[in-house]
Structures are given as C-alpha cells and as structure tokens.
Amino acid sequence: MARAKSVAVIGLGAMGLGMARSLLRGGFSVSGYDIDADALAALAKAGGRSAASVADAAREAEILVLVVVNAAQVESVLFGADGAAAVLKPNAVIIASPTMAPQEAQDFARRAGEAGLLYLDAPISGGAAKAEAGRLTVMGSGPPEAFAAAEPALDAMAETVYRLGDAAGIGSSFKIVNQLLAGVHIAVACEAITFARSLGLDISRVFDVITRSAGNSWMFENRIPHVLAGDYSPMSAVSIFTKDLGIVSDLGRRQKFPLPVTSAALQLFIMTEAAGMGRDDDSSVARLLAGISGLTLPGMDGGAEEG
Known part of the structure; x- marks a missing residue:
C-alpha cells in the first residue's frame, strides 16, 4: 500500500475513472471532478470524493x-476561472496525461513552475481496461523532483513508466508517434474488415483467422470486436483521432516532413466525424466505409449480427 496521499483526478471518463479507482485501491485519498454527474456518482461509489468544481477537487x-x-481543457483546468493552479499546495505535482503538441506541454510546464508547482508531461497508453487494472504505460518526461513527487501515484496507475527526459514535451512527442501508429492501425483495420465484407466473407471468421496471422495488430484485435458486435459505444471516440492525427499532421507540416499514410487515415476520421459519428467509437470508420460502398455491417440496417 502506498503512503496515504491526497490525489485529485480531473476527467473521469473511460480512462480517468479507472485511474481513480486504481489510486483508491493503492490507498490514496482521491477527489475527482467531471462535468458528467454519472461519472461523479461512480467515483463516490468506489470510495472517492465527488467534488463540486476543479478548485474544490484540487x-x-x-x-x-x-x-x-x-x-485547451488543460488550459482551462489549470489556469482558467476556478482553476487548479491557484489553489494547489506549493510543490504539488501535476501529472498531465492528455495528448498534446510538445510545445504546449513545454508551455504548461513553464507556467506551472512560475506558480510554484511541479509538472510531469505524462501521456498514457493502454486503454480503459488497463486503466482500471492499474497497468497503463506512461511516457513521462520532466525534472527528477517531479518524477519523485509523482512516483507513488504512478506506481498505482501504471505497469510501465518510461523516464524519457528531464524536459516537458519529450513525453508528448513519444505519445504523438504512438498515436500516429494507433490511428493508422485503426483506420486500416476498419478498411480491411469492410473489404472482407465486400468479398462476401464471414467477417467473424476473418477476425479469427487474421488474429492468428501475420497481418494482425493490437488495434485490429481490440477494435474489430466492436464492429462484429455492432456496438459503437465510445471506448475511444472518433473525435480523439481527428484531434491526435491532426496534431501529427500539424507537426509534420511545420517540420516539412511527409506523412502520406497519416494524412489518409486522418481524412477517414474527419469523414467519419462529418458523417455524424464523432462521439461514437473510433471503429465507426468501418461504418463509414460500409456506407460509402453500399455494404451493411452488424448493427447497421440490414446487417445481421455474426457469431
């Protein structure tokens, strides 16, 4: 058990709520805030304190x-009206997990330091199940004192913590590389399973075969079951990859680095969001491709569930 500490978790979605529960299991006193009342109720049920505002939690x-x-949400949470930076204890550490451009992470670290706070650039990977199990991967960068202050909480939330450098922005750069691959893999997985449907194949059998073959990927294995079930409840929304691959594209343009495959995947996510599926699971790219091609998938009109 970790020594009892007071931790505030801001953002209690699929990842944040699991992280909060992992902290509670680790012996921490956890307060949390989210605009979703159901998320606050779930935290309270797990033994945490539901706060009335960001400042109240922090x-x-x-x-x-x-x-x-x-x-933009980090800006609001830390430095906006009723923000956390004004009320946190001196030398409190901020563990910042959102995917953002490295320059943004560097700016937040500088401003946090000016406010007498420590800042750890700490993007995460692993998905909701690993967040719930306390088995995330953290791509961390920041000064040694920030790592030291954050270490007890990181131990409760993560299976692997990479210390990638002493400056904020390095962790975010690593995460951007990960998101390039993740977004492309989701898009191509959706393309492949919809292409299989166009060939008249039993896509459940395609899933079984591919997950035991060289063409498999973690994203194919993780996302295609959503397509097979016709369940697009958002575990990770389309809009997340519109944002993240947009950051990758912006960085590539700034550096004059070509990103042709990323660009194609980004356009698929943009098209899916434009078609009204931005808040649905990112595997909805398959629905977009099916609709364009006149095909049906499970959960679409005329698309039988496959077992």
Missing part, C-alpha cells in the same frame, strides 16, 4: 492527475 491535493481531452 484544494487539498498533493498530486493532480489530468485526464482531460486536449490542451
């Missing part, structure tokens, strides 16, 4: 874990 915290969507 006021007594020694560690602040940010599991929000993007840099």
